[in-house]
Amino acid sequence: MKVYALTHIKGGVTKTTTTVNLSHALALLGYKVLVIDADPQSNSTFTLTGRMDEETTGTLYEALIPDRSKTIADLIKKTEQENLFVVEGSMWLYTGERELAMKSNREHLLKKAMRGLKGFDYVFIDTSPSLGLMTLNAWVASDGLIVPITLTTYGMLGIRILEYSLAKERRDLELDLPIIGVIGTLDDHTKNSKDMLLSIRNHFQELVFDTVLPRNIKVEEANNQAISLFEYAPQSTGAKADAALVKEILERVA
Amino acid sequence: MKVYALTHIKGGVTKTTTTVNLSHALALLGYKVLVIDADPQSNSTFTLTGRMDEETTGTLYEALIPDRSKTIADLIKKTEQENLFVVEGSMWLYTGERELAMKSNREHLLKKAMRGLKGFDYVFIDTSPSLGLMTLNAWVASDGLIVPITLTTYGMLGIRILEYSLAKERRDLELDLPIIGVIGTLDDHTKNSKDMLLSIRNHFQELVFDTVLPRNIKVEEANNQAISLFEYAPQSTGAKADAALVKEILERVA
Numbered sequence: 151m152k153v154y155a156l157t158h159i160k161g162g163v164t165k166t167t168t169t170v171n172l173s174h175a176l177a178l179l180g181y182k183v184l185v186i187d188a189d190p191q192s193n194s195t196f197t198l199t200g201r202m203d204e205e206t207t208g209t210l211y212e213a214l215i216p217d218r219s220k221t222i223a224d225l226i227k228k229t230e231q232e233n234l235f236v237v238e239g240s241m242w243l244y245t246g247e248r249e250l251a252m253k254s255n256r257e258h259l260l261k262k263a264m265r266g267l268k269g270f271d272y273v274f275i276d277t278s279p280s281l282g283l284m285t286l287n288a289w290v291a292s293d294g295l296i297v298p299i300t301l302t303t304y305g306m307l308g309i310r311i312l313e314y315s316l317a318k319e320r321r322d323l324e325l326d327l328p329i330i331g332v333i334g335t336l337d338d339h340t341k342n343s344k345d346m347l348l349s350i351r352n353h354f355q356e357l358v359f360d361t362v363l364p365r366n367i368k369v370e371e372a373n374n375q376a377i378s379l380f381e382y383a384p385q386s387t388g389a390k391a392d393a394a395l396v397k398e399i400l401e402r403v404a
Numbered sequence: 405m406k407v408y409a410l411t412h413i414k415g416g417v418t419k420t421t422t423t424v425n426l427s428h429a430l431a432l433l434g435y436k437v438l439v440i441d442a443d444p445q446s447n448s449t450f451t452l453t454g455r456m457d458e459e460t461t462g463t464l465y466e467a468l469i470p471d472r473s474k475t476i477a478d479l480i481k482k483t484e485q486e487n488l489f490v491v492e493g494s495m496w497l498y499t500g501e502r503e504l505a506m507k508s509n510r511e512h513l514l515k516k517a518m519r520g521l522k523g524f525d526y527v528f529i530d531t532s533p534s535l536g537l538m539t540l541n542a543w544v545a546s547d548g549l550i551v552p553i554t555l556t557t558y559g560m561l562g563i564r565i566l567e568y569s570l571a572k573e574r575r576d577l578e579l580d581l582p583i584i585g586v587i588g589t590l591d592d593h594t595k596n597s598k599d600m601l602l603s604i605r606n607h608f609q610e611l612v613f614d615t616v617l618p619r620n621i622k623v624e625e626a627n628n629q630a631i632s633l634f635e636y637a638p639q640s641t642g643a644k645a646d647a648a649l650v651k652e653i654l655e656r657v658a
């Protein structure tokens with residue numbers, strides 16, 4: 151079982167979309183996949199289940215906040231996609247920062263809740279655009295980080311904070327927290343995008359996947375309707391790029 | 405003097421871009437404007453000053469974290485745009501949540517630091533995509549909130565958490581925290597965008613500005629190069645829409 155956290159402090163770089171589409175692609179290939187939605191916005195939960203209103207029980211909140219917390223295994227729900235399962239996010243985690251800060255072993259709560267979890271080939275954790283304790287829990291619980299980054303100056307600026315924070319947490323928590331891959335996203339095929347991609351490749355070298363995810367309205371449309379991109383528009387440039395990315399990831403981590 | 409916070413938990417809805425472009429437009433009209441960058445990413449700071457590396461002193465950090473904190477007036481810097489000033493953001497505020505949580509009067513620190521601030525017609529506070537203590541400080545320090553929202557389901561989902569959090573903080577802090585306006589952004593002129601705009605107008609009614617900000621590559625290009633949109637592409641659809649929005653805001657708040 152491999153666990154990866156999708157992370158970047160910059161908002162809107164496609165953490166959720168990439169989490170969901172990679173998970174769908176792997177599930178279609180027959181891998182058993184779990185998505186853990188660690189973002190209070192719960193956009194992964196909506197996209198995988200269509201659920202807009204939060205259930206009162208059975209969300210990630212119960213694995214992290216109550217003293218008698220549940221395990222991740224207790225919270226797993228099916229999605230309509232065979233082989234693809236989800237632990238639903240919770241908007242009540244938006245104040246999670248303050249509540250987690252007081253708990254013992256506060257950075258390891260998610261990892262603890264995942265003890266004994268088995269039967270999955272891949273687990274993806276979607277995170278919020280922040281570097282707080284929720285995101286830190288996702289980092290600690292994972293084997294490595296996947297960093298989607300838009301081909302913009304703002305995307306690159308966020309990397310400095312990410313790398314600073316990673317270095318700090320590696321020292322403090324005595325953990326590896328490796329970046330296993332960086333994905334260029336929302337490629338507009340402009341000169342801007344080309345130049346930015348070049349500086350991202352210069353900075354991250356071989357960590358950057360060859361596949362760059364194009365901006366493609368079909369991806370946005372599939373998200374808006376909570377339909378799998380591979381069902382909604384299997385021939386779209388977005389779906390083809392996601393399929394190519396999955397192949398690269400499998401080669402890199404197998 | 406009117407103080408407004410640009411806020412939305414959803415990442416990438418154009419909080420920063422709208423803060424910067426509205427500020428430029430008002431400054432060009434002769435209003436004296438201050439931007440306070442309360443997002444650790446400091447994208448407003450980069451866009452207004454071109455600065456990528458943080459100064460060791462003179463940022464918002466010094467107004468909020470040290471015991472002998474500075475006032476906002478101490479931290480004001482000029483930009484190249486006449487009438488437009490900035491209080492630079494600080495990446496060290498990314499752990500601000502935990503540091504602020506322990507301070508007395510923790511929601512009012514920014515408001516306190518702004519005591520006695522004068523000589524500005526408008527102050528805009530750019531916030532991060534979160535609802536933590538930094539954002540709460542921006543809300544408490546402002547006369548009202550401006551909520552940019554992309555015409556997507558994810559944008560709308562974020563509104564539920566925003567409204568829940570607003571209601572809670574209004575009760576707890578006994579403050580008005582009015583939403584003075586909602587702006588539709590990144591309009592792709594697709595059926596999707598139209599449908600979403602309709603549901604946003606149904607939900608927020610007269611709070612939604614008539615002007616909708618279009619997706620326009622010139623806006624992204626200006627941001628990437630830290631150049632004012634009104635200098636870089638004054639005839640662009642982006643610049644024209646920002647100018648129309650400013651007129652609406654002036655009518656609404658004058």
Ligand SMILES: Nc1ncnc2c1ncn2[C@@H]1O[C@H](COP(=O)(O)OP(=O)(O)OP(=O)(O)O)[C@@H](O)[C@H]1O
Pocket residue numbers: 160161162163164165166167168189191193277278279336363364365366367369370373374388413414415416533554556558
């Ligand atoms: N390939 C694509 N083409 C067009 N739009 C896309 C694509 N991928 C994602 N989007 C859209 O871009 C926006 C940002 O993507 P998404 O919400 O997945 O980013 P995020 O990093 O998860 O955001 P947040 O920081 O708020 O969690 C969404 O509206 C999404 O539907």
Ligand SMILES: Nc1ncnc2c1ncn2[C@@H]1O[C@H](COP(=O)(O)OP(=O)(O)OP(=O)(O)O)[C@@H](O)[C@H]1O
Pocket residue numbers: 159160161162279300302304414415416417418419420421422443445447531532533590617618619620621623624627628642
């Ligand atoms: N009108 C526009 N047309 C095209 N791109 C735009 C437009 N406005 C903003 N952008 C781009 O969209 C992206 C998101 O905008 P921006 O960073 O301002 O959002 P934000 O809400 O401040 O994000 P965050 O949540 O990370 O603070 C940026 O890359 C920006 O350059």
Ligand SMILES: [Mg+2]
Pocket residue numbers: 165166167189191193277278
């Ligand atoms: Mg997301």
Ligand SMILES: [Mg+2]
Pocket residue numbers: 418419420421443445447531532
């Ligand atoms: Mg911003």
